[in-house]
Amino acid sequence: MEKTDAIAALAALAQDNRLDVFRLLVQAGPNGMPAGAIAEALDVAPNTLTFHFDRLRTAGLVTVRRDGRSMIYAAQFDTMNALLSFLTENCCGGTPCTPAAICKPARKRAKVPA
Amino acid sequence: MEKTDAIAALAALAQDNRLDVFRLLVQAGPNGMPAGAIAEALDVAPNTLTFHFDRLRTAGLVTVRRDGRSMIYAAQFDTMNALLSFLTENCCGGTPCTPAAICKPARKRAKVPA
DNA sequence: TCCATATTTCAACGATTATTGAAATGTCGA
DNA sequence: TCGACATTTCAATAATCGTTGAAATATGGA
Numbered sequence: 001m002e003k004t005d006a007i008a009a010l011a012a013l014a015q016d017n018r019l020d021v022f023r024l025l026v027q028a029g030p031n032g033m034p035a036g037a038i039a040e041a042l043d044v045a046p047n048t049l050t051f052h053f054d055r056l057r058t059a060g061l062v063t064v065r066r067d068g069r070s071m072i073y074a075a076q077f078d079t080m081n082a083l084l085s086f087l088t089e090n091c092c093g094g095t096p097c098t099p100a101a102i103c104k105p106a107r108k109r110a111k112v113p114a
Numbered sequence: 115m116e117k118t119d120a121i122a123a124l125a126a127l128a129q130d131n132r133l134d135v136f137r138l139l140v141q142a143g144p145n146g147m148p149a150g151a152i153a154e155a156l157d158v159a160p161n162t163l164t165f166h167f168d169r170l171r172t173a174g175l176v177t178v179r180r181d182g183r184s185m186i187y188a189a190q191f192d193t194m195n196a197l198l199s200f201l202t203e204n205c206c207g208g209t210p211c212t213p214a215a216i217c218k219p220a221r222k223r224a225k226v227p228a
Numbered sequence: 229t230c231c232a233t234a235t236t237t238c239a240a241c242g243a244t245t246a247t248t249g250a251a252a253t254g255t256c257g258a
Numbered sequence: 259t260c261g262a263c264a265t266t267t268c269a270a271t272a273a274t275c276g277t278t279g280a281a282a283t284a285t286g287g288a
Contacts, residue, residue: 003133010128013201014121015276023204036234048277050236069234069285077205084201087127087194090140091217103205129246150264162247164266183255183264 001082009083012059018052025075029105032074115196123197126173139189143219146188
Protein backbone atom coordinates (compact mmCIF):
# COMPACT_ATOMS: atom_id res chain seq x y z
CA MET A 1 0.00 0.00 0.00
CA GLU A 2 1.24 3.45 -0.98
CA LYS A 3 1.50 6.26 1.52
CA THR A 4 -1.21 8.19 -0.34
CA ASP A 5 -3.64 5.30 0.01
CA ALA A 6 -2.80 4.89 3.67
CA ILE A 7 -3.55 8.55 4.30
CA ALA A 8 -6.86 8.25 2.47
CA ALA A 9 -7.81 5.23 4.55
CA LEU A 10 -6.73 6.85 7.81
CA ALA A 11 -8.65 10.01 6.98
CA ALA A 12 -11.68 7.95 6.06
CA LEU A 13 -11.65 6.26 9.46
CA ALA A 14 -10.82 9.41 11.40
CA GLN A 15 -14.40 10.60 11.65
CA ASP A 16 -17.12 9.67 14.08
CA ASN A 17 -19.86 8.65 11.67
CA ARG A 18 -17.53 6.95 9.24
CA LEU A 19 -15.78 4.95 11.93
CA ASP A 20 -19.19 3.83 13.16
CA VAL A 21 -20.23 2.86 9.64
CA PHE A 22 -17.06 0.89 9.06
CA ARG A 23 -17.21 -0.94 12.36
CA LEU A 24 -20.84 -1.79 11.73
CA LEU A 25 -19.96 -3.15 8.29
CA VAL A 26 -17.08 -5.17 9.66
CA GLN A 27 -19.49 -6.77 12.09
CA ALA A 28 -22.04 -7.27 9.33
CA GLY A 29 -19.49 -9.30 7.38
CA PRO A 30 -18.96 -9.72 3.63
CA ASN A 31 -22.69 -9.65 2.82
CA GLY A 32 -22.86 -6.04 3.88
CA MET A 33 -25.91 -3.95 4.77
CA PRO A 34 -28.33 -1.72 2.86
CA ALA A 35 -27.75 2.02 3.24
CA GLY A 36 -31.14 2.47 4.85
CA ALA A 37 -30.43 -0.05 7.58
CA ILE A 38 -27.15 1.65 8.35
CA ALA A 39 -28.83 5.05 8.47
CA GLU A 40 -31.37 3.68 10.90
CA ALA A 41 -28.87 1.78 13.04
CA LEU A 42 -26.63 4.82 13.44
CA ASP A 43 -29.33 7.49 13.31
CA VAL A 44 -27.68 9.49 10.56
CA ALA A 45 -29.47 11.31 7.73
CA PRO A 46 -29.37 9.34 4.45
CA ASN A 47 -27.81 12.15 2.44
CA THR A 48 -25.15 12.71 5.08
CA LEU A 49 -24.45 9.03 4.94
CA THR A 50 -24.01 9.11 1.18
CA PHE A 51 -21.30 11.69 1.66
CA HIS A 52 -19.46 9.42 4.09
CA PHE A 53 -19.94 6.31 1.96
CA ASP A 54 -18.21 8.18 -0.85
CA ARG A 55 -15.19 8.84 1.32
CA LEU A 56 -15.03 5.25 2.50
CA ARG A 57 -15.43 3.99 -1.02
CA THR A 58 -12.76 6.32 -2.40
CA ALA A 59 -10.45 5.01 0.28
CA GLY A 60 -11.25 1.47 -0.83
CA LEU A 61 -12.63 0.54 2.57
CA VAL A 62 -16.11 -0.38 1.37
CA THR A 63 -17.81 -1.57 -1.80
CA VAL A 64 -21.35 -1.05 -3.05
CA ARG A 65 -23.73 -3.09 -5.07
CA ARG A 66 -27.34 -2.49 -5.93
CA ASP A 67 -30.06 -4.86 -4.79
CA GLY A 68 -33.43 -3.69 -6.00
CA ARG A 69 -33.97 -0.21 -4.61
CA SER A 70 -31.32 -0.71 -1.96
CA MET A 71 -27.63 -0.05 -2.12
CA ILE A 72 -25.71 -2.66 -0.19
CA TYR A 73 -22.45 -1.50 1.36
CA ALA A 74 -19.85 -3.97 2.55
CA ALA A 75 -16.49 -3.66 4.30
CA GLN A 76 -13.43 -4.34 2.20
CA PHE A 77 -11.30 -6.41 4.54
CA ASP A 78 -8.31 -6.49 2.22
CA THR A 79 -7.84 -2.74 2.34
CA MET A 80 -8.11 -2.71 6.10
CA ASN A 81 -5.44 -5.38 6.33
CA ALA A 82 -3.22 -3.51 3.91
CA LEU A 83 -3.57 -0.44 6.12
CA LEU A 84 -2.65 -2.40 9.22
CA SER A 85 0.39 -3.80 7.43
CA PHE A 86 1.41 -0.34 6.32
CA LEU A 87 1.16 0.97 9.86
CA THR A 88 3.34 -1.76 11.32
CA GLU A 89 5.77 -1.66 8.42
CA ASN A 90 8.36 0.54 10.06
CA CYS A 91 8.12 -0.84 13.52
CA CYS A 92 10.75 -3.14 14.95
CA GLY A 93 13.37 -1.47 12.79
CA GLY A 94 12.01 -2.73 9.51
CA THR A 95 11.88 -6.36 10.54
CA PRO A 96 8.33 -7.61 10.23
CA CYS A 97 7.24 -8.61 13.70
CA THR A 98 3.58 -9.37 13.13
CA PRO A 99 1.65 -11.86 11.07
CA ALA A 100 0.50 -10.10 7.89
CA ALA A 101 -3.27 -10.48 7.47
CA ILE A 102 -5.24 -9.62 10.55
CA CYS A 103 -8.84 -8.63 9.98
CA LYS A 104 -11.26 -11.33 8.87
CA PRO A 105 -15.05 -11.50 8.86
CA ALA A 106 -16.72 -13.59 11.54
CA ARG A 107 -17.65 -17.22 10.85
CA LYS A 108 -18.53 -17.89 7.21
CA ARG A 109 -14.87 -18.82 6.59
CA ALA A 110 -12.94 -16.21 4.65
CA LYS A 111 -12.09 -17.03 1.01
CA VAL A 112 -8.40 -17.35 1.71
CA PRO A 113 -7.92 -19.68 4.68
CA ALA A 114 -5.01 -18.89 7.00
CA MET B 115 -8.72 2.80 24.03
CA GLU B 116 -11.88 4.88 23.64
CA LYS B 117 -13.39 5.67 20.27
CA THR B 118 -12.60 9.35 20.77
CA ASP B 119 -8.94 8.61 21.31
CA ALA B 120 -8.84 6.34 18.29
CA ILE B 121 -10.29 9.07 16.11
CA ALA B 122 -7.74 11.56 17.42
CA ALA B 123 -4.92 9.14 16.66
CA LEU B 124 -6.26 8.30 13.21
CA ALA B 125 -6.71 11.98 12.37
CA ALA B 126 -3.21 12.69 13.62
CA LEU B 127 -1.76 10.09 11.26
CA ALA B 128 -3.99 11.02 8.33
CA GLN B 129 -1.80 13.84 7.11
CA ASP B 130 1.25 13.80 4.92
CA ASN B 131 3.68 15.66 7.11
CA ARG B 132 2.49 14.09 10.34
CA LEU B 133 2.64 10.58 8.98
CA ASP B 134 6.19 11.29 7.84
CA VAL B 135 7.09 12.66 11.26
CA PHE B 136 5.64 9.70 13.06
CA ARG B 137 7.29 7.15 10.81
CA LEU B 138 10.59 8.94 11.21
CA LEU B 139 10.21 8.89 14.98
CA VAL B 140 9.30 5.22 14.99
CA GLN B 141 12.50 4.51 13.13
CA ALA B 142 14.44 6.80 15.45
CA GLY B 143 13.33 4.69 18.41
CA PRO B 144 12.62 5.62 22.03
CA ASN B 145 15.43 8.19 22.20
CA GLY B 146 13.61 10.39 19.73
CA MET B 147 14.93 13.26 17.64
CA PRO B 148 15.28 17.03 18.07
CA ALA B 149 12.67 19.15 16.28
CA GLY B 150 15.32 20.79 14.15
CA ALA B 151 16.65 17.49 12.84
CA ILE B 152 13.12 16.43 11.92
CA ALA B 153 12.49 19.74 10.17
CA GLU B 154 15.66 19.28 8.17
CA ALA B 155 15.08 15.60 7.39
CA LEU B 156 11.58 16.24 6.10
CA ASP B 157 12.12 19.73 4.72
CA VAL B 158 9.26 21.31 6.63
CA ALA B 159 9.21 24.80 8.18
CA PRO B 160 9.85 24.71 11.94
CA ASN B 161 6.66 26.58 12.83
CA THR B 162 4.57 24.33 10.60
CA LEU B 163 6.17 21.39 12.35
CA THR B 164 5.24 22.74 15.77
CA PHE B 165 1.63 22.74 14.66
CA HIS B 166 1.85 19.09 13.67
CA PHE B 167 3.76 18.07 16.80
CA ASP B 168 0.89 19.50 18.80
CA ARG B 169 -1.60 17.31 17.02
CA LEU B 170 0.55 14.23 17.45
CA ARG B 171 1.10 15.03 21.10
CA THR B 172 -2.59 15.65 21.77
CA ALA B 173 -3.29 12.27 20.21
CA GLY B 174 -0.72 10.74 22.54
CA LEU B 175 1.40 9.51 19.67
CA VAL B 176 4.54 11.40 20.64
CA THR B 177 6.15 12.85 23.74
CA VAL B 178 8.47 15.82 24.14
CA ARG B 179 11.29 16.62 26.45
CA ARG B 180 13.68 19.52 26.44
CA ASP B 181 17.39 19.01 26.00
CA GLY B 182 19.21 22.31 26.14
CA ARG B 183 17.84 24.47 23.35
CA SER B 184 16.38 21.48 21.58
CA MET B 185 13.03 19.84 21.97
CA ILE B 186 13.30 16.10 21.58
CA TYR B 187 10.26 14.35 20.20
CA ALA B 188 9.79 10.60 20.51
CA ALA B 189 7.20 8.13 19.29
CA GLN B 190 4.84 6.71 21.90
CA PHE B 191 4.69 3.06 20.95
CA ASP B 192 2.04 2.20 23.50
CA THR B 193 -0.52 4.50 21.92
CA MET B 194 0.20 3.13 18.48
CA ASN B 195 -0.32 -0.39 19.75
CA ALA B 196 -3.54 0.62 21.47
CA LEU B 197 -4.74 2.05 18.18
CA LEU B 198 -3.89 -1.12 16.31
CA SER B 199 -5.75 -3.13 18.93
CA PHE B 200 -8.74 -0.86 18.64
CA LEU B 201 -8.80 -1.25 14.88
CA THR B 202 -8.74 -5.03 15.00
CA GLU B 203 -11.15 -5.21 17.90
CA ASN B 204 -14.28 -5.84 15.88
CA CYS B 205 -12.78 -8.08 13.29
CA CYS B 206 -13.32 -11.82 13.33
CA GLY B 207 -16.71 -11.30 14.95
CA GLY B 208 -15.34 -10.05 18.22
CA THR B 209 -12.95 -12.92 18.76
CA PRO B 210 -9.44 -11.56 19.05
CA CYS B 211 -7.49 -13.06 16.17
CA THR B 212 -4.20 -11.21 16.50
CA PRO B 213 -1.48 -11.03 19.10
CA ALA B 214 -2.05 -7.84 21.05
CA ALA B 215 1.13 -5.73 21.11
CA ILE B 216 2.65 -5.21 17.72
CA CYS B 217 4.84 -2.18 17.32
CA LYS B 218 8.21 -2.19 19.06
CA PRO B 219 11.33 -0.09 18.59
CA ALA B 220 14.26 -1.67 16.82
CA ARG B 221 17.00 -3.43 18.81
CA LYS B 222 17.50 -1.90 22.26
CA ARG B 223 15.03 -4.45 23.68
CA ALA B 224 11.66 -2.98 24.60
CA LYS B 225 10.92 -2.55 28.32
CA VAL B 226 8.25 -5.24 28.36
CA PRO B 227 9.65 -8.39 26.74
CA ALA B 228 7.15 -10.54 24.85
C1' DT C 229 -48.67 4.54 -16.31
C1' DC C 230 -48.56 6.34 -11.62
C1' DC C 231 -47.10 6.24 -6.95
C1' DA C 232 -44.25 4.99 -3.10
C1' DT C 233 -39.71 3.73 -1.61
C1' DA C 234 -34.50 3.98 -1.44
C1' DT C 235 -30.84 6.60 -2.29
C1' DT C 236 -28.14 10.25 -4.44
C1' DT C 237 -27.15 15.00 -6.11
C1' DC C 238 -26.68 19.80 -5.39
C1' DA C 239 -25.94 24.33 -3.29
C1' DA C 240 -25.20 26.53 0.89
C1' DC C 241 -23.34 27.17 5.43
C1' DG C 242 -20.29 27.36 9.49
C1' DA C 243 -16.33 24.88 11.34
C1' DT C 244 -11.86 23.03 11.06
C1' DT C 245 -7.32 22.46 8.73
C1' DA C 246 -2.55 23.36 7.00
C1' DT C 247 0.58 26.81 5.88
C1' DT C 248 2.87 31.24 6.06
C1' DG C 249 5.54 35.38 7.90
C1' DA C 250 6.60 38.06 11.75
C1' DA C 251 7.38 38.33 16.39
C1' DA C 252 8.12 36.19 20.96
C1' DT C 253 10.28 32.87 24.21
C1' DG C 254 13.76 30.13 26.25
C1' DT C 255 18.67 28.49 26.49
C1' DC C 256 23.51 28.60 25.91
C1' DG C 257 28.22 30.56 25.56
C1' DA C 258 31.28 34.65 25.45
C1' DT D 259 24.68 41.06 29.97
C1' DC D 260 24.62 40.32 25.09
C1' DG D 261 23.99 37.85 20.86
C1' DA D 262 23.11 33.57 18.44
C1' DC D 263 20.43 29.53 18.19
C1' DA D 264 16.19 26.38 18.65
C1' DT D 265 11.64 26.42 18.91
C1' DT D 266 7.06 28.26 19.76
C1' DT D 267 3.25 31.67 19.48
C1' DC D 268 0.17 34.45 16.97
C1' DA D 269 -2.77 36.32 13.28
C1' DA D 270 -4.06 35.77 8.65
C1' DT D 271 -5.37 33.13 4.71
C1' DA D 272 -7.02 29.61 1.38
C1' DA D 273 -8.69 25.07 1.28
C1' DT D 274 -11.26 21.26 2.89
C1' DC D 275 -14.85 19.17 5.89
C1' DG D 276 -19.45 17.70 7.75
C1' DT D 277 -24.23 18.75 7.82
C1' DT D 278 -28.55 20.35 6.11
C1' DG D 279 -32.83 20.95 3.12
C1' DA D 280 -34.68 20.64 -1.31
C1' DA D 281 -34.77 18.47 -5.50
C1' DA D 282 -33.46 14.68 -8.60
C1' DT D 283 -32.88 9.78 -9.92
C1' DA D 284 -33.72 4.83 -9.96
C1' DT D 285 -36.50 0.75 -8.86
C1' DG D 286 -40.53 -2.04 -7.98
C1' DG D 287 -45.43 -2.81 -7.54
C1' DA D 288 -50.45 -1.65 -8.32
